[in-house]
Amino acid sequence: MCRHYIAGxxxxxxxxxxxxxxxxxxxxxxxxxxxxxANVAPGGHKVxxxxxxxxxxxxxxxxPNYYYQWVRDAAITVxxxxxxxxxxxxxxxxxxxxxxxDAYNKISHTIQHVDNPSGSFEDKxxxxxxxxxxxxxxxxxxxxxxPQRDGPALRALSLMLYMKVYNETHPISWSxxxxxxxxxxxxxxxxxNSTIKAxxxxxxxxxxxxxxxxxxxxxxLHFFTAMVxxxxxxxxxxxxxxxxxxxxxxxxxxxxxxxxxxxxxxWNQDKGHLEETLxxxxxxxxxxLLLGAIHGTTVNSSDIFAPYSDEVLVSLxxxxxxxxDRFPINSAPSPSDDEDDNVDLAELSxxxxxxxxxxxxxxxxxxxxxxxxxxxxxxxxxxxxxxxAEQLSFRRSLLVTDRGLPFWSVLLPSHKLRVGKTYDVGSSxxxxxxxxxxxxxDSFLTVVKDHTDAEGSLSEQFDRVNGFERGxxxxxxxxxxxxxxxxxxxxxx
Ligand code: NOJ
Ligand code: NOJ
Numbered sequence: 001m002c003r004h005y006i007a008g009x010x011x012x013x014x015x016x017x018x019x020x021x022x023x024x025x026x027x028x029x030x031x032x033x034x035x036x037x038a039n040v041a042p043g044g045h046k047v048x049x050x051x052x053x054x055x056x057x058x059x060x061x062x063x064p065n066y067y068y069q070w071v072r073d074a075a076i077t078v079x080x081x082x083x084x085x086x087x088x089x090x091x092x093x094x095x096x097x098x099x100x101x102d103a104y105n106k107i108s109h110t111i112q113h114v115d116n117p118s119g120s121f122e123d124k125x126x127x128x129x130x131x132x133x134x135x136x137x138x139x140x141x142x143x144x145x146x147p148q149r150d151g152p153a154l155r156a157l158s159l160m161l162y163m164k165v166y167n168e169t170h171p172i173s174w175s176x177x178x179x180x181x182x183x184x185x186x187x188x189x190x191x192x193n194s195t196i197k198a199x200x201x202x203x204x205x206x207x208x209x210x211x212x213x214x215x216x217x218x219x220x221l222h223f224f225t226a227m228v229x230x231x232x233x234x235x236x237x238x239x240x241x242x243x244x245x246x247x248x249x250x251x252x253x254x255x256x257x258x259x260x261x262x263x264x265x266x267w268n269q270d271k272g273h274l275e276e277t278l279x280x281x282x283x284x285x286x287x288x289l290l291l292g293a294i295h296g297t298t299v300n301s302s303d304i305f306a307p308y309s310d311e312v313l314v315s316l317x318x319x320x321x322x323x324x325d326r327f328p329i330n331s332a333p334s335p336s337d338d339e340d341d342n343v344d345l346a347e348l349s350x351x352x353x354x355x356x357x358x359x360x361x362x363x364x365x366x367x368x369x370x371x372x373x374x375x376x377x378x379x380x381x382x383x384x385x386x387x388x389a390e391q392l393s394f395r396r397s398l399l400v401t402d403r404g405l406p407f408w409s410v411l412l413p414s415h416k417l418r419v420g421k422t423y424d425v426g427s428s429x430x431x432x433x434x435x436x437x438x439x440x441x442d443s444f445l446t447v448v449k450d451h452t453d454a455e456g457s458l459s460e461q462f463d464r465v466n467g468f469e470r471g472x473x474x475x476x477x478x479x480x481x482x483x484x485x486x487x488x489x490x491x492x493x
Pocket of ligand 2 (some may be wrong): 057066070072073214215216477
């Protein structure tokens with residue numbers, strides 16, 4: 001049965017394609033969960049020698065060697081595991097997930113105290129900026145882009161989410177007052193020894209300082225890093241209040257307020273989009289903008305630069321435009337193309353999206369114009385589009401502003417939109433916007449589908465010319481980003 005009432009959307013071809021995608025997503029999601037867990041100890045069969053609680057970026061040990069635990073990849077993956085656990089606390093993998101979360105909680109505390117090339121715990125927490133560790137939890141001492149200041153913020157966010165979800169699903173152990181469990185996570189004591197508080201101290205004292213970006217290449221102040229730091233401080237202030245750590249709550253909130261005032265610096269009015277790194281010499285268009293919006297804000301909140309904000313949507317459009325023309329694979333006919341299909345999403349139709357226009361990393365080394373589309377970035381475009389549809393339905397209206405106009409007019413080419421006008425639920429503009437956002441999101445997931453191999457494995461990248469997977473195999477983050485896009489899709493379908 002056709003679910004679309006908009007003229008032209010109900011062709012049999014369209015329906016068939018939609019259900020092909022639905023079926024594939026259903027299978028791929030199951031396989032992605034298992035592949036993700038395979039890279040996490042305890043229990044992960046691809047990481048038998050990893051210390052319990054470690055998340056390995058990829059099982060690939062050579063060409064490239066990603067057999068390490070990165071603080072960023074681990075924290076992002078753990079947040080996904082918590083969401084999966086929360087979605088289905090009685091599911092088949094729930095037991096393994098709880099074990100992982102408990103072990104991640106413990107190893108996070110251990111790792112914070114390992115002396116490393118970024119510094120140490122004792123020296124003003126400087127060691128917390130270290131980006132990656134060996135799989136046994138010891139320091140990696142080779143050359144690297146360090147420090148990276150997003151790690152402690154992401155880890156604090158994942159541990160705060162863990163506390164919240166664990167508390168909701170295990171209210172008894174909580175109220176029976178097993179104090180040590182949460183004291184290890186958060187305790188007002190200073191100097192901070194509890195894991196979350198140490199990370200929050202690090203973030204609140206170091207967010208003004210430069211560091212390497214999430215891609216580990218450029219030093220500076222970065223949108224992704226700032227967004228996750230800001231969210232950590234906001235959430236940290238709430239948690240500190242809960243623990244009657246009022247001085248800390250006030251301090252974290254004051255830093256969050258200052259950061260909120262600083263964030264508009266990332267908006268470049270002349271370019272008409274956000275910039276990932278301030279004063280970098282790059283265009284600033286970057287998948288890190290999408291990831292910052294995703295990981296640095298709360299679902300359906302009015303947080304600055306949320307996925308559905310005008311600034312993020314126009315940046316997404318500009319990035320997609322760039323990547324569409326940059327990679328030959330994006331203009332090659334795809335297996336899912338259907339000549340009779342008359343839903344034209346034009347500039348918002350799915351393409352493979354990589355990290356940023358100037359990227360030269362081909363998954364194994366660097367060479368001129370070496371960049372390729374990445375699975376995690378392509379999935380993140382889909383997630384942003386789904387979350388924008390979700391937000392519209394939540395708000396029941398769409399306000400078109402000057403800043404957002406470039407995005408909305410590309411999404412809705414058959415309407416003459418008026419700046420300053422609010423389109424309410426039930427109007428053709430509103431309803432079509434929600435529908436077309438979902439279709440656009442699906443078209444990016446279709447690109448993921450077209451480049452996934454027959455086993456359902458996701459590597460880091462897919463080749464810009466021939467479309468085949470390349471770079472680190474079974475990249476944990478590729479699975480997580482896909483799973484999160486599908487979770488967002490489910491909320492709107
Ligand atoms: C490995 C890093 O993780 C990656 O982000 C970078 O692009 C390459 N090395 C090349 O420097
Ligand atoms: C390279 C990516 O640029 C970086 O973000 C990631 O942390 C590492 N690979 C590990 O996946």
